[in-house]
Amino acid sequence: MTGFSKVAVYRQELPPRGGFTPIPWTRVPSRRIPLWPFVSLWLASNIFGYFYHLSEKREYWKNEMEMDESRSCIEPVLLAEQDRITLRQYRANRDEEAKLMSDVPGWEVGTWFGSKIFKSRTYFPDRPHVLDYYGLARPSSQRLDINAGQWQI
């Protein structure tokens, strides 16, 4: 056809000078680190750790024993004081009950209108009993009595 006097200017995408960089196509195996240092470290920590754990256990139980022994050393002091406190309270409770129920007909102190709690032989509580100690106390005084939580029961 006619009228092709002007040539269109274009830029062609060509490979760079010197050609393309070579494509790595060979196999590249992954980086490997040796396993034996880790395994040996783990085994050594196991072995040393076992013996260290045994020594720590011994130390722990020694400390526990010491604490238990100190508690059993102190026990007689606390028990003696506790006995005296409870005996005093029992006496006060009995007197108070006698005072309270003096005008109730048929009531004997320590019984339910004459019928005893322990029928055949008398029983004295070895350790403090809640009802015997707090029998005539109001609930607020039960809560305020902090030392009773330390009693040897």
Add this chain to the structure above:
Amino acid sequence: MSFTKDTKLPSYEDLECPVVNVSSPALRAGSFHLAKYCDLQFKEFMLCRQEEQDPRKCVKEGKDVSLCAIDFFRKVRDTCNDTFTTFWTCLDNASEGEMGFHYCKKEQHAFEQCAKDKMNLERPEPGYFSMVRMHDTKRPVPSDPFRAGSLERHPPKLEVPNPPTLSQANEYPEARIGMKFGSRKPWVFEAKLWD
């Protein structure tokens, strides 16, 4: 509440005794030396408590215990006060209120050294107080010796006669027939045991 007029409770005068006015970390701090110092009184009291199982019968021994403890702490205050105070304040400040000894080893060693030097009190070895200890007393055996050391607190006293002696047992019908104090085959012969 279950105490009638008949139960004997000690009077207020019998129960009067000075109080061991010492806080709990101080008690724990001096526990080993206290048990060594008051060994006799403690053992008497605990033996009485275990045998009689009645606090009314052990009031005197309890008073001895308290007086001995007060005496010990007075002695400590007179001689080893500084080391003892540092020790029990250290125990008081131990974490979580445990009063564990492993937090205060240094102060413990200092107090033990002071007790050994000034009070001639050596703390026994760590396992001493866990072991069973024997005690010799002049106190008479309690009224019911079969109750001593039993796990049951108040085993019933059965009104049964004494078991027969061996010579008596040979005249029983069971012996003549062939059954004597639990043989393996109780019905050996077919015979009348009692008429």
